[in-house]
Amino acid sequence: MVSRVIPVDPFDLVIFGGTGDLARRKILPGLFRRYCSGQMPENARIIGAARSDMEAHDYAALAAEAIQEFGGGKACEDGTLEKFLTCLDYVTIDARGDRGWSELQARVAGKDRIEAFYFSVAPSLFGDLAERLQSHGMADSKARIVVEKPFGRDLASAQALNATLAKYFDEKQIYRIDHYLGKETVQNLMAVRFGNMLFEPLWNSQFVDHIQITVAETVGVGGRGEYYDKSGAMRDMVQNHLMQLLCLIAMEPPARFSPDAVRDEKLKVIRALDPVEPHHIVRGQYDADPDDPDAMPDYRTAVDNPRSKTESFLALKTHIANWRWAGTPFYLRTGKRLCARSSEISIVFKDTPHSIFGEEAGRHRNVLSIRLQPNEGITLGVTIKEPGPGGMRLIDVPLDMSFADALGPDGAEHVDAYERLIMDVIRGNQTLFMRGDEVEAAWAWTDPIIEGWTKRGDVPKPYDSHGAGPDTSTQLMRRDDREWREITP
Structure with missing residues (x-):
């Protein structure tokens, strides 16, 4: 093709x-x-x-x-x-x-x-x-x-920027770019959701146990230390990239695939987000590489601020207060200097209402994983019988929906997010760009979280370079009898 x-x-x-x-x-x-x-x-x-x-x-x-x-x-x-x-x-x-x-x-x-x-x-x-x-x-x-980006560092500055640009340009002339929305798999997420009858009836709290969104990086702050120490993972990643992914996962089907119809539904998701409780937040800072501390210094050395309280890792749990998602938690996680470079959205479905195979069969859940990087693709985990004699033993196997395999080398041309988005600007298509009220709504949800840990004087927990983040991040999930999916390249 x-x-x-x-x-x-x-x-x-x-x-x-x-x-x-x-x-x-x-x-x-x-x-x-x-x-x-x-x-x-x-x-x-x-x-x-x-x-x-x-x-x-x-x-x-x-x-x-x-x-x-x-x-x-x-x-x-x-x-x-x-x-x-x-x-x-x-x-x-x-x-x-x-x-x-x-x-x-x-x-x-x-x-x-x-x-x-x-x-x-x-x-x-x-x-x-x-x-x-x-x-x-x-x-x-x-x-x-x-x-x-960054389009502001809080609600007040975002509103001021919007007001400044609005003096000279209409909203339909302004393209706020988030390169994550230009990724092929992000757009395929909308196609999978709204182009297939298979998934949409199950896309709600009745069938989904929880949703995980992870964006992990192996690099540290590099040459961005001065900027990053003033921003941190919340402002640099969660308020924009992860928020946009959350919106695409959780939004209602728009009436049509048009810029304002899509962005109207995304805005509803942001405005329905519950405040985040302090015990549902984990912040961390990476330590030096134990194998080579001179080559990879700890976070505070990298940003030249020995007293820094800025997070290089953030995990949190939130809910969306609407009929579709009531009771279904969303877990967001991002960090630098982790064990692998990986961006993944995982929709974890609930257990079957009754297992005919008994307790010895163990827990098996269907998981739909959308990998954004480095190996873009979608995988559905299903439960089957383990081959061989000896009774009904269950194992989980992936159904890999690799677009490259399905479309062939000619139909799977890699297009970088920026080149796709720039061509959308030329075409006048704003579907994959943030609207001004979207940005402001995201900051309105983010600001109280940042203000809360600042007032409490919270200090980020240290974590090992090339690991999975602070131990408290694992505990955040285990308190709910859940586990983070493994960060894999």
């Missing part, structure tokens, strides 16, 4: 922060892959905009180097890379001054094509960029802006 690629209309994409790490690692390589696939038209233009003094040919050289390093091995020997580089341009610009804005205006304003502006910069510059786009005539009705 060969996937069908539909080209987008001609566009200009201006990347503010066009020489930065995100542009080099994700945006430029992703655009090149879309160009190679035939989805990006040859007359599209990509304009880097940053403080660095350089010419267009210098920026093309930077892009070529980034594509060679981060392009995922895409072939560049047939002249395609050289053709792609002709789409690139560059403007030296001052986000808070006047330099470069008239030049940028001359290149994009008034053209009969889609105009998109990617704010790959610190949130403190969002307002300055939006104001200058408006004052130089580039914030017209066909303009679209893409803004990266």
Whole structure:
């Protein structure tokens, strides 16, 4: 099966922060892959905009180097890379001054094509960029802006950012990007839920015992120490990435697959979340690597703050106060320097109401696992008889719904989340982007949790690097006679 690629209309994409790490690692390589696939038209233009003094040919050289390093091995020997580089341009610009804005205006304003502006910069510059786009005539009705997280650090700052952007752009022009929503398996989650009669009748508290969402990383804070120590796992991961996954798992079927219909249902989930009790929260900080403490220091050394109370690990239990999910707990877990890099959503179904095989058969539960990374796929665990003589012994085996195996190599082309989401911006499809009221609702639920542990003076528990997190995280589950699923690569 060969996937069908539909080209987008001609566009200009201006990347503010066009020489930065995100542009080099994700945006430029992703655009090149879309160009190679035939989805990006040859007359599209990509304009880097940053403080660095350089010419267009210098920026093309930077892009070529980034594509060679981060392009995922895409072939560049047939002249395609050289053709792609002709789409690139560059403007030296001052986000808070006047330099470069008239030049940028001359290149994009008034053209009969889609105009998109990617704010790959610190949130403190969002307002300055939006104001200058408006004052130089580039914030017209066909303009679209893409803004990266963090979108605020609490409810008040998120509301202020929303208000600032709303001065210059309508909500339908603002694309708040969360790359987790661009992952193939995340979108397949909606297809599995709402495209199959098999699962939806069981997707409720009558049949689901609990749901686990885990995002585990093997890396530490790296070069992000200063930022991360001010944010922590709650602000960096739970408030956005895990919250979005929770919404897609728990939301009601939308009336149609359209941006506002989907986001309306996600918003209802966030607003129905119960407050989290203090004894349902586990926070941790990773220790040094016992095998090589010099190569991998502990968290406080990594962030250069010996008194830090910021969490690098967070696990919590919450409930959704609605008819579908009343009584079904949701367990969220994320952390750095854990034993494997893994993102997984597990829907754990209840025991059968009566086992005809007796107590000796043990407990066996069906588990639907959606793996987001590193090996994307969906697995359904079912119970069968263990082969061989000796009675009715039960074992659990996986039914692996691997899309790569089902569709074949041509139909399973890997598309990075960023390239998919950027093409959605060009198409004007906001389904996979957060709406302003969604962001504010998420912070309204998150803020009291952070305020609570700050007032209590809670200190994160230490945990071993390359482990599964603090022991208290295991106890959080065992108090409910449950277990975390093993973190596996």
